[in-house]
Amino acid sequence: MIEWRLNAPRWVQIAEILKARIADGTYPVDSPLPSEHQLVQEFGVARGTARKVLIRLREEGVAYAVRGLGTFVAAPKPEPADE
Numbered sequence: 001m002i003e004w005r006l007n008a009p010r011w012v013q014i015a016e017i018l019k020a021r022i023a024d025g026t027y028p029v030d031s032p033l034p035s036e037h038q039l040v041q042e043f044g045v046a047r048g049t050a051r052k053v054l055i056r057l058r059e060e061g062v063a064y065a066v067r068g069l070g071t072f073v074a075a076p077k078p079e080p081a082d083e
Contacts, residue, residue, distance in 0.1 A: 002043060011052040014043055018053065019062060022073055033063055033071045 039050035054071045057063040064074045
């Protein structure tokens, strides 16, 4: 059961959970992320909330979508070298 923080929207909290799962290897690069339906079931949120999570992860470059297949974990972007 998730203990929701009152100071952040649920979609932000779910995105943080998914990013933590990516960081710890639960979802490796190029593996599928949960679908909207799976997020609705796991977190008990509305479909629009689940959609917003996946959209935000794509906007942040953490994930990419393949039409008809779903959303997948993107490879991390290389860090810029300090000169």
